[in-house]
Amino acid sequence: MKLKHHISFSNLNSPMDPEKPYLEPCIHDYDPQALITLLKSHLPHSVPLLRRLQHGLAYPSSTSRILTTFSGADAPVSPWLAAHVDLFTGGETQIVIYSSLEAQTTSPFTERDGVSTLLAPPEILGQARAQLLTLLSHIKAELLPVYLSSIQPVGPTPNSSSPVLNPASSQPGLIPPPPGAFFIGNLHTGLFSLLKASGEYSHPDPVPGLRIHRFNNPPYVKYLFRGHQFVSPGSASAPLPAGYRFTDKTGRLGVQSHHLDLIRSRTSIPRSRETLNKLPGAPIYSDRETQPHPSDSSGAADNPHDRSAVGEMPIAWAFLGVDGSLATLHVEPEYRGQGLAMAVAQEAMRLGMAEGGIWRDHGEEGEVWVHTNALESNIASRRVMEKLGAEPAWTCTWTVLEWDL
Numbered sequence: 001m002k003l004k005h006h007i008s009f010s011n012l013n014s015p016m017d018p019e020k021p022y023l024e025p026c027i028h029d030y031d032p033q034a035l036i037t038l039l040k041s042h043l044p045h046s047v048p049l050l051r052r053l054q055h056g057l058a059y060p061s062s063t064s065r066i067l068t069t070f071s072g073a074d075a076p077v078s079p080w081l082a083a084h085v086d087l088f089t090g091g092e093t094q095i096v097i098y099s100s101l102e103a104q105t106t107s108p109f110t111e112r113d114g115v116s117t118l119l120a121p122p123e124i125l126g127q128a129r130a131q132l133l134t135l136l137s138h139i140k141a142e143l144l145p146v147y148l149s150s151i152q153p154v155g156p157t158p159n160s161s162s163p164v165l166n167p168a169s170s171q172p173g174l175i176p177p178p179p180g181a182f183f184i185g186n187l188h189t190g191l192f193s194l195l196k197a198s199g200e201y202s203h204p205d206p207v208p209g210l211r212i213h214r215f216n217n218p219p220y221v222k223y224l225f226r227g228h229q230f231v232s233p234g235s236a237s238a239p240l241p242a243g244y245r246f247t248d249k250t251g252r253l254g255v256q257s258h259h260l261d262l263i264r265s266r267t268s269i270p271r272s273r274e275t276l277n278k279l280p281g282a283p284i285y286s287d288r289e290t291q292p293h294p295s296d297s298s299g300a301a302d303n304p305h306d307r308s309a310v311g312e313m314p315i316a317w318a319f320l321g322v323d324g325s326l327a328t329l330h331v332e333p334e335y336r337g338q339g340l341a342m343a344v345a346q347e348a349m350r351l352g353m354a355e356g357g358i359w360r361d362h363g364e365e366g367e368v369w370v371h372t373n374a375l376e377s378n379i380a381s382r383r384v385m386e387k388l389g390a391e392p393a394w395t396c397t398w399t400v401l402e403w404d405l
């Protein structure tokens with residue numbers, strides 16, 4: 001579908017080359033399979049959006065849309081933009097965006113600069129900015145009304161100061177975004193900077209018509225793993241210290257549904273049980289800890305007859321998220337410092353990136369890229385990633401913003 005109304009950003013764009021007239025962006029629905037092929041040619045930069053699309057094919061959602069600035073008939077000319085949009089995520093990331101400029105012109109993350117930028121001429125950056133704002137305008141005009149009509153307001157009137165809750169976002173401690181706002185994740189800091197009037201990441205003033213409720217400053221560091229080392233044919237689980245297991249006492253691999261309340265209680269990042277059930281995850285069990293944890297809401301902790309049926313609770317775990325990123329890595333405090341984080345992260349990648357799984361076809365060749373995000377300030381997490389061989393690549397942010405035009 002083409003966007004019927006165009007937005008003119010002549011005040012934001014540099015003068016156009018008369019030989020190469022710049023067409024104002026249009027937004028199209030796009031076939032995910034075709035976009036996956038295109039995104040694979042942009043690896044590793046495109047990995048967050050690629051993995052999000054692949055997960056969407058494995059678990060289709062009637063409310064998700066794939067939007068691009070090019071149609072099937074056009075050969076995409078850079079800069080172009082593509083996005084996975086699902087506003088019905090109950091407080092989890094709603095939008096993942098990729099710009100072709102990320103593959104061509106990203107400055108790498110360095111400790112000195114701290115923020116990756118897009119190194120393109122002003123007129124190209126102007127085009128990317130116009131594409132970004134046209135995408136937001138399209139989502140607001142075409143998708144937001146349906147979303148807003150589906151959620152129940154908390155309080156008298158839904159407006160930006162009275163948050164709404166839908167059932168999936170009613171998790172304690174979660175502050176949902178204002179109803180008309182978008183929660184964009186994995187957003188390259190160079191793209192985010194285009195939303196600032198000056199083009200500077202930390203600049204306080206957004207472009208006219210935009211309200212930015214929050215973003216990460218300093219941003220997340222995007223780490224990339226060359227995953228082949230974890231998933232090569234016949235690769236086994238990482239060795240564990242004595243007394244620890246990847247399988248429960250009945251030999252089950254992977255996170256079980258009775259683990260989910262404990263896992264959710266250990267993180268402030270909103271992930272519903274429904275989402276976690278659709279993610280590959282790896283637990284570690286300790287021989288010292290075989291009873292259900294008190295936080296297990298199944299009641300098994302109080303009922304000795306149910307214990308064997310419910311099974312053990314893990315003491316460490318890691319998942320690959322809907323965008324394929326290594327996420328929700330956690331080791332219970334009393335078990336830290338024994339290499340368990342490294343082992344469980346490797347196991348999550350081994351299970352999650354297995355051939356024939358969500359993110360890897362049978363017989364697929366090439367590097368098996370896995371990504372993760374660590375706040376600059378999370379020294380422990382960054383140390384674990386680096387010890388596992390991940391390299392800092394660029395920076396990104398999770399942002400909540402509203403587009404008023």
Ligand SMILES: CC(C)(COP(=O)(O)OP(=O)(O)OC[C@H]1O[C@@H](n2cnc3c(N)ncnc32)[C@H](O)[C@@H]1OP(=O)(O)O)[C@@H](O)C(=O)NCCC(=O)NCCS
Pocket residue numbers: 327328329330331332335336337338339340341342343373374378379380381383384387
């Ligand atoms: C981060 C976390 C998972 C590490 O668990 P862990 O089992 O102690 O980690 P490991 O024993 O596997 O350590 C791996 C490496 O990281 C280093 N490391 C771990 N915690 C560290 C810390 N707080 N400061 C500095 N380095 C640290 C270890 O020293 C080790 O490196 P070394 O072998 O050179 O000594 C754990 O602290 C945790 O659960 N934190 C809370 C949740 C969190 O922050 N998760 C990450 C979000 S992405």
